[in-house]
Amino acid sequence: MIIRPYGPRDRAAVRRLCCDTADRGEPVEHFFRDREVFADLITRYYTDYEPERTWIAEEGGQVIGYLTGCRDTRRYWRVTAWRLLPAAAARMLLRGTWWHRQTWVLLWGGAHTWWRGGFRRPLPLDEYPAHFHIDLDQAARGHHVGQALIARFLDQLRADRVPGVHLVTRDDNTAACRFFQRVGFSLFSRHPMTIPIGTSWDAHAALVYVLRLAPR
Numbered sequence: 001m002i003i004r005p006y007g008p009r010d011r012a013a014v015r016r017l018c019c020d021t022a023d024r025g026e027p028v029e030h031f032f033r034d035r036e037v038f039a040d041l042i043t044r045y046y047t048d049y050e051p052e053r054t055w056i057a058e059e060g061g062q063v064i065g066y067l068t069g070c071r072d073t074r075r076y077w078r079v080t081a082w083r084l085l086p087a088a089a090a091r092m093l094l095r096g097t098w099w100h101r102q103t104w105v106l107l108w109g110g111a112h113t114w115w116r117g118g119f120r121r122p123l124p125l126d127e128y129p130a131h132f133h134i135d136l137d138q139a140a141r142g143h144h145v146g147q148a149l150i151a152r153f154l155d156q157l158r159a160d161r162v163p164g165v166h167l168v169t170r171d172d173n174t175a176a177c178r179f180f181q182r183v184g185f186s187l188f189s190r191h192p193m194t195i196p197i198g199t200s201w202d203a204h205a206a207l208v209y210v211l212r213l214a215p216r
Contacts, residue, residue: 001064003148006054011047013063014054015039017135024173025138031196032106034097040088042133043068049079055152057136057145065136067149071162073131105196112194121191121208128164128188128210130157150183157213164212170195171205185209 006014019035022028028038046054046068057065070076092098113119132153136145157165169176171190181187188210195202 001057001059001143001145001148003152004056004058006047006051006056006066008051010054010056010063010066014043014047014056014066014068017063017066017137018043021135021138024170024176031102033100033102034092034095037088037092037095037097040091041084044084045076045079046070046133050076053132053153053156055149057149064139065134065145065149067132067134067153069130069132069153069156071130071157071160073125073129073166076131102196109194109196113192116192116194118192118194118206121189121206123166123188123208123210126163127212128166130162130165131167132165133167146179147183154211154213162213164210166208166210168206168208171207177207177209180209185211 015035018039019028022032022038022042023030028035032038050070053069053071055067055069056063092103097103132150134146134149154165166188167180167185169180170193171177186209188208190205190207193204193206195204
């Protein structure tokens with residue numbers, strides 16, 4: 001197994017793995033039917049706008065995991081709001097995704113999360129400006145692949161003198177919560193969220209974890 005920088009040839013594999021394991025290891029079709037739109041929303045910023053902070057885990061010539069990272073979360077939100085979301089909305093219109101029940105169940109969950117205050121997260125981005133997402137093939141879990149990916153990303157942030165990094169996961173993803181605590185992250189805050197379960201919804205919490213970095 002090797003950890004290496006992302007290259008354009010990895011784009012399809014990253015998008016596939018993102019969709020195959022979208023919901024705690026379950027495929028994206030569990031809650032949203034359009035793989036292309038989902039992959040755009042979850043991975044496109046990192047592969048197209050900040051590819052130098054994406055890392056690949058490869059074994060036997062196959063991508064078995066990835067980490068998509070961002071140095072400046074404020075820039076991520078600007079690009080997402082002004083470029084990625086409008087493009088995704090237009091693509092959903094062209095592909096007919098807007099008219100599927102799953103889409104409206106997901107949107108209602110987002111609206112209910114907003115109403116419950118779930119998107120009001122007072123995280124000090126001056127202290128923790130970076131963030132990342134990590135995703136592994138099911139067979140790669142439990143073999144220290146995640147630790148290796150995170151170590152490369154954190155080394156990169158320290159070299160750039162980034163003061164801290166944060167991530168968000170769900171409270172029902174207990175394995176991920178234990179993993180992030182084991183590699184040094186601390187729980188900073190929790191926020192209500194409503195997630196789709198089939199054609200219904202369930203109440204959970206989004207957990208924000210943080211890690212302060214000591215510059216080299």
